[in-house]
Amino acid sequence: MKDLCPPGWPRPKGYSNAMAARGRIIVTAGVVGWNERQEFVDKTLAGQFAQTLRNILAILACDGAEASRIVRLTCYVTSIDEYLESAKEIGASWREIMGKHYPAMALVEVVRLVERDAKVEIEATAVVPE
Numbered sequence: 001m002k003d004l005c006p007p008g009w010p011r012p013k014g015y016s017n018a019m020a021a022r023g024r025i026i027v028t029a030g031v032v033g034w035n036e037r038q039e040f041v042d043k044t045l046a047g048q049f050a051q052t053l054r055n056i057l058a059i060l061a062c063d064g065a066e067a068s069r070i071v072r073l074t075c076y077v078t079s080i081d082e083y084l085e086s087a088k089e090i091g092a093s094w095r096e097i098m099g100k101h102y103p104a105m106a107l108v109e110v111v112r113l114v115e116r117d118a119k120v121e122i123e124a125t126a127v128v129p130e
Helices: 045-061 080-085 087-098
Strands: 002-004 018-020 024-027 070-077 104-109 120-128
Touching: 045 070, 045 087, 045 120, 070 080, 080 087, 080 104
Parallel strands: 070 104
Antiparallel strands: 002 018, 024 120, 070 120
16 A cells, blocks of 8 residues: 655645555445444434444454555545544544554535434545465
């Protein structure tokens, strides 16, 4: 896997401009921050973001993938303001759960998500070597 950044461009913080990879592709549906019983234990965006990352890793592990194989995340949040206010806490959770791996990423604010109590939903794409 290779992080792509054009010469002379500053390195983004917390994500990559693009990732190049070869292998088998794993794509998740939108994953939310509930537990295995489909209960939202944490009501904060930061807490749900962390749980969502853990849920994505659990799904990817079913096919032998880990955090370092993720090439793209699309994150939908119900409040950009809450996301920005929680940035330090989200960053700390990210490093704990994902390590120093920063895939290509997009963050989009939406009016609401299908699960009423969800504050974040994330789609992941991973590439695993054949």
